[in-house]
Amino acid sequence: MTRIIQSLAEISAPYDALLCDLWGCLHNGVTPFPAAVAALRAFREGGGKVVLLTNAPRPAKYVIAQLDRMGVPKDAYDLVxxxxxxxxxxxxAGAVGQKVWHLGPDKDEGFFTEVPPEWQGQVSVSRVPFEEAEGIVCTGPFDEINEVPEDYRPRFLLAKTxxxxxxxxxxxxxxxxGDRRIYCAxxxxxxxxxxxGEALYFGKPHPPVYDLARRKLAAIGVGEDARLLAIGDGINTDVAGAEGEGIDVLFVTGGLAAEQFGPEIDAPEPDLLRTWLAARQHDPQYAIGRLR
Structure with a gap:
């Protein structure tokens, strides 16, 4: 049964590293949550490592730049x-061909221009018009504020054909x-x-991003036998992914599903939480209203 806690410090002692989601846990896309920042800082001060594990469709360099602009302090985490x-x-590696059509906003330009060192000089992937594409790389809608998935149905029909x-x-x-819900890739x-159509996924809840996180942790001295705790507000991404990897989970109820657990965001109602989780067949070890 999921245990509702009041602070990360109540349960963090046995863990060597955290895999912490960003949106809904550490920030709201506009500003950081001070209590969440303090909780991560305290964990690191106690000797733990913090990985910010995000489904952002941009290389870590650009995520860090966004965190800097937002005011998230660098001493709150070790890796992104x-x-x-x-x-x-x-x-x-050629998963969707060498000529790709990019479906996504201009802010995701770095996905193509920031070539990882291991791929430099080895392969040529080029962005081309839809009519010339061998595959699609989707980082989100072109206009994430105003568009909805159905806007793309005609183009997707051609792509599937x-x-x-x-x-x-x-x-x-x-x-x-902020206070607006937007669609993602x-x-x-x-x-x-x-x-x-056929889609390939590489972020949470799918294994590749967890494999990458483990390799990055190993590079800073956190071995394979380390105890990890995942923190997130996405039941189908953060929770499902961690459970699939055998990683303990702290579910942040005050994020995407906040309205499901009663009127007090910081105090999810146990019966509502239990029923909601059972209906989705998930059983995270812990839950908290907001990360703190």
């Missing part, structure tokens, strides 16, 4: 590992940008699959 990192590796695979660089379906990939 993104869905963009794992998906980018697959793209350069041509047998184009879609590389989904962000399996998240929605995120909250995962929503577009889900529609494409519903229409009979």
């Amino acid at each position: 590992v993104s869905s963009g990192d794992a998906a980018q590796d697959a793209m350069f 041509r047998g184009l695979k879609m590389l989904c660089a962000n399996p998240d379906v929605v995120v909250d940008l 995962g929503a577009l990939a889900a529609l494409y699959e519903d229409m009979g």
Whole structure:
């Protein structure tokens, strides 16, 4: 049974490293949550390592730049590992061909221009118009504020007819940008699959991003036998992914599903939480209203 806690410090002592989600846990897309920052800092001060494990469809370098602009202090984390990192590796390995159509906003330019050292000089992936593409790389809608997945149905029908695979660089379906909910690449990939197309995923809950996080942790001295705790507000991404990897989970109820657990975000109602989790067949070890 999921245990509701009041602070990370109550249960963090046995763990060597945290895999902490960003949107809904550490920030709301606009500003960081001070209590969450303090909790991560305290964990690191006690000797633990913090990996910010995000489904952002951009390489870690660009995620860090965004965190800097937002005011997230660098002493709150050790590493950033993104869905963009794992998906980018697959793209350069030729998962959807060498000529790709990019479906996504301009802010994801770095997915193509920031070539990882291991791929430099080895492969040429070029962005081309839809009509010339061998595959699709989806990092989100072109206009994430105003567009919805259904806007892409006609183009997806053509893509499916041509047998184009879609590389989904962000399996998240929605995120909250301040007080506004917006669609992510995962929503577009889900529609494409519903229409009979094929989508490939590399972020949470899928194994590649966890494999990458473990390799990055090993590089800073956190071995294979380390105890990990995943923190996240996405039941189908953060929770499902960690459970699939055998990693303990702290479910943040005050994020995407906040309205399901009663009127007090910081005090999820146990019966509502239990029923909601049972209906989705998930059983995280811990739950908390907001990370603190």
